[in-house]
Amino acid sequence: MSFVEQPVVALFLSLTLGYLIGKIRIGPVQIGGVCGTLFVALAIGQLGVTLSPDLKNVAFALFIYALGFTAGPQFFNNIRGGLRYGILSFVEVATVLALVAVAVLLFRLDPGTASGLFAGSATESAVLGTASDAIGRLPLPAAEIARLQANMATAYSVTYLFGLVAIVVFTTQIGPLLLRINLREEAATLARQLGAEDDGAKENGVPEIVSRTFRAGPVAGGTVGAFENSVNGVVTIEQVGRGSGFVKATPDMQLEAEDVVLVIGRRRSVIAIAERLGAEVPMPAGDNVPLVERQVVLVRREVSGLRIRDLRRLASDEQRRGVFISHVRRLGQGIPALPGTVLEQGDILTLYGSEEAITRAAPELGHLLPTTSATDFVMLGLGVVAGLLLGEVAIQVGALNLTLGTGGGALVSGLVFGWLHMHRPQLGGIPPQAAEFMKDFGLATFIAAVGLSVGPDAIALLKQYGLVLPVLSILVSALPGLASLYIGRYLLKIEAPILLGAIAGQHCSTPSISALVSLAGNSTPVIGYTVTYAISNVLLPLMGPVVVGMVGMIG
Structure with missing residues (x-):
C-alpha cells in the first residue's frame, strides 16, 4: 500500500x-x-x-x-x-x-x-x-x-x-x-404569463429568434419605421430586397409592392405579423444577413428590475432595432429569456442581431464582455x-x-x-x-x-x-x-x-x-x-x- x-x-x-x-x-x-x-x-x-x-x-x-x-x-x-x-x-x-x-x-x-x-x-x-x-x-x-x-x-x-x-x-x-x-x-x-412560446416549439427544437422573408404586399407605400412602430417594435425589417440584391433597411425607407423584406423577431411575433405582409418567399442564396451573438453584462442600475418587454418599450426606436435578448445567465444558471422575465444587475445577456445593432444597443445595458479567455x-x-x-x-x-x-x-x-x-x-x-x-x-x-x-x-x-x-x-x-x-x-x-x-x-x-x-x-x-x-x-x-x-x- x-x-x-x-x-x-x-x-x-x-x-x-x-x-x-x-x-x-x-x-x-x-x-x-x-x-x-x-x-x-x-x-x-x-x-x-x-x-x-x-x-x-x-x-x-x-x-x-x-x-x-x-x-x-x-x-x-x-x-x-x-x-x-x-x-x-x-x-x-x-x-x-x-x-x-x-x-x-x-x-x-x-x-x-x-x-x-x-x-x-x-x-x-x-x-x-x-x-x-x-x-x-x-x-x-x-x-x-x-x-x-x-x-x-x-x-x-x-x-x-x-x-x-x-x-x-x-x-x-x-x-x-x-x-x-x-x-x-x-x-x-407561469411560463405562459411570462410570455413563453408553446411547448411544442421547444420540444421540436424551434429557435426562439427567427428570420423570414416576405413580399412587402399590403405595407407597400409606407416606411420601414412606420411598419415596425405599428407592431410595437416586436419585429425588425433588417434588409430589403429590391432589384438584383438586398440593401440594409433604414426607418425612413419607403417600401414598394415587389420588395422582399427580411423580418427578424421572436418566432411567435414573426408568425403573428405574417398576415400583415405579402406571401412568404425563400431567401436567395448568398443574401443572408450576418447575425451574431454577443454577451453583455447588465450594469445600468435603472435597467435592473425591468422586464424584457418593458426594456424594449422604454428603448428608442433606433436602440431596439434589430437586436434581441436570446439568453439570460444568472450565477451560471440559464433563466427563461421571456418577455416577462425580470432582469437583475449582473445578469449576462446574450444579444442576437447584426453586429451594428448590438454595438449600438450594448452601451445602454452595460459592458460587452471581452472575448479573451485569459x-x-x-x-x-x-x-x-x-x-x-x-x-x-x-x-x-x-x-x-x-x-x-x-x-x-x-x-x-x-x-x-x-x-x-x-x-x-x-x-x-x-x-x-x-x-x-x-x-x-x-x-x-x-x-x-x-x-x-x-x-x-x-x-x-x-x-x-x-x-x-x-x-x-x-x-x-x-x-x-x-x-x-x-x-x-x-x-x-x-x-x-x-x-x-x-x-x-x-x-x-x-x-x-x-x-x-x-x-x-x-x-x-x-x-x-x-x-x-x-x-x-x-x-x-x-x-x-x-x-x-x-x-x-x-x-
Missing part, C-alpha cells in the same frame, strides 16, 4: 474515485463529487495518509475567492433589491442556527460535530473551511483541535447525505403536496492576498474574539472584486470556465485533505452518536424549507415554482434545482433559485465561526 500512501497519489485517487461515486444516481438524488471525495478520503485516511496543511489552505482560498467572485454581482444587487425572494435565505440561516443550538443543548455536541452538522444539513461544504479555521484559533492543545476538526469532517460526511436526500424530497415531493399543486401545470402557467493573475493574486489580510482582523466583543478568518476574508474580497469586475470587465477577469475549475478543484482538494486527516477519530464519533446525526440532519435540512414554504406562499405571495426553486437555492442544493427543473418541465424554478443561492452562498459560510462561538457560549 506504500504507493497509495504517497500524498499526491492519495489526493488524486480520492478525486478520481470520489467523483466516480458521485455520478451514481438513485432516483432524483446524486451525491456529487465533493461528498464522494470525502467518503473515499475518509477511507484512505485510515492508512495514516495526510496532505500538507498549506495545500489545504491554498485550495480553500482559491475555492472561496472564486465563489465570492462569481456571486459578487448578484449578491449586492439581491441584498439591495431582491429581498422578496432573498429573505428566505435569512430564514434558512436563522432556522438552521436555532436547530443546531437545540441539538447542542440536548446532545452536548462539541464545536466540531456541531459545525459538521450545520454544514452537512445545509449542504454547504464551504462552511467546513470557515469553521475549521475558527476551531484552529481556539485556545486548545493541538491534539484537541485535530480531534474537533476530525469530528467536523465525520459529522459532515454523515449528515450531508441525509440532508441532501431530505431537501431533494422536500422540494420535489413534499412541498408540492403541501401546496396542493401540480408542479408541471403551475410551471407551464485569467488576470495580477488581480487574482491581489484579491486573494487582500482577503487573507482581511481575515486577520479581529474584534473583541466581550469574551468572543470575532474574526472572518481565512475563508471569510477571501469570500468578502471575492465579492468585492467580482462586483468591481462587473463594472470594469477589462480588469480582474476570470473566465467562467476558469472560475468553475477554481471552485470545483479547490473545494474537492480541500475536502480530500480534510478527509485524509481524520483517521481513526471517525469511527469513535460514529460509535458515540449512532443514529442521532442522521435523524438530526433530516430535521435540520427539512424544517427550514418547511418554514420558508409557508412564509413564501402566504406572506410573500411567491408563485409556487419560483418558491420551490428559492427553497432549493437557500439550501445551495444544485441536485434539488436540477430535479425541480426536470419535474416542472421548464426553467421557471431557476428564477427564485438564483436569488437565494447568491445570498446563502455568502451567509452560510460566514456562519462557520458563529457556530463554533455559539457552542462555546452554550457549553
Whole structure:
C-alpha cells in the first residue's frame, strides 16, 4: 500500500474515485463529487495518509475567492433589491442556527460535530473551511483541535447525505403536496404569463429568434419605421430586397409592392405579423444577413428590475432595432429569456442581431464582455492576498474574539472584486470556465485533505452518536424549507415554482434545482433559485465561526 500512501497519489485517487461515486444516481438524488471525495478520503485516511496543511489552505482560498467572485454581482444587487425572494435565505440561516443550538443543548455536541452538522444539513461544504479555521484559533492543545476538526469532517460526511436526500424530497415531493399543486401545470402557467412560446416549439427544437422573408404586399407605400412602430417594435425589417440584391433597411425607407423584406423577431411575433405582409418567399442564396451573438453584462442600475418587454418599450426606436435578448445567465444558471422575465444587475445577456445593432444597443445595458479567455493573475493574486489580510482582523466583543478568518476574508474580497469586475470587465477577469475549475478543484482538494486527516477519530464519533446525526440532519435540512414554504406562499405571495426553486437555492442544493427543473418541465424554478443561492452562498459560510462561538457560549 506504500504507493497509495504517497500524498499526491492519495489526493488524486480520492478525486478520481470520489467523483466516480458521485455520478451514481438513485432516483432524483446524486451525491456529487465533493461528498464522494470525502467518503473515499475518509477511507484512505485510515492508512495514516495526510496532505500538507498549506495545500489545504491554498485550495480553500482559491475555492472561496472564486465563489465570492462569481456571486459578487448578484449578491449586492439581491441584498439591495431582491429581498422578496432573498429573505428566505435569512430564514434558512436563522432556522438552521436555532436547530443546531437545540441539538447542542440536548446532545452536548462539541464545536466540531456541531459545525459538521450545520454544514452537512445545509449542504454547504464551504462552511467546513470557515469553521475549521475558527476551531484552529481556539485556545486548545493541538491534539484537541485535530480531534474537533476530525469530528467536523465525520459529522459532515454523515449528515450531508441525509440532508441532501431530505431537501431533494422536500422540494420535489413534499412541498408540492403541501401546496396542493401540480408542479408541471403551475410551471407551464407561469411560463405562459411570462410570455413563453408553446411547448411544442421547444420540444421540436424551434429557435426562439427567427428570420423570414416576405413580399412587402399590403405595407407597400409606407416606411420601414412606420411598419415596425405599428407592431410595437416586436419585429425588425433588417434588409430589403429590391432589384438584383438586398440593401440594409433604414426607418425612413419607403417600401414598394415587389420588395422582399427580411423580418427578424421572436418566432411567435414573426408568425403573428405574417398576415400583415405579402406571401412568404425563400431567401436567395448568398443574401443572408450576418447575425451574431454577443454577451453583455447588465450594469445600468435603472435597467435592473425591468422586464424584457418593458426594456424594449422604454428603448428608442433606433436602440431596439434589430437586436434581441436570446439568453439570460444568472450565477451560471440559464433563466427563461421571456418577455416577462425580470432582469437583475449582473445578469449576462446574450444579444442576437447584426453586429451594428448590438454595438449600438450594448452601451445602454452595460459592458460587452471581452472575448479573451485569459485569467488576470495580477488581480487574482491581489484579491486573494487582500482577503487573507482581511481575515486577520479581529474584534473583541466581550469574551468572543470575532474574526472572518481565512475563508471569510477571501469570500468578502471575492465579492468585492467580482462586483468591481462587473463594472470594469477589462480588469480582474476570470473566465467562467476558469472560475468553475477554481471552485470545483479547490473545494474537492480541500475536502480530500480534510478527509485524509481524520483517521481513526471517525469511527469513535460514529460509535458515540449512532443514529442521532442522521435523524438530526433530516430535521435540520427539512424544517427550514418547511418554514420558508409557508412564509413564501402566504406572506410573500411567491408563485409556487419560483418558491420551490428559492427553497432549493437557500439550501445551495444544485441536485434539488436540477430535479425541480426536470419535474416542472421548464426553467421557471431557476428564477427564485438564483436569488437565494447568491445570498446563502455568502451567509452560510460566514456562519462557520458563529457556530463554533455559539457552542462555546452554550457549553
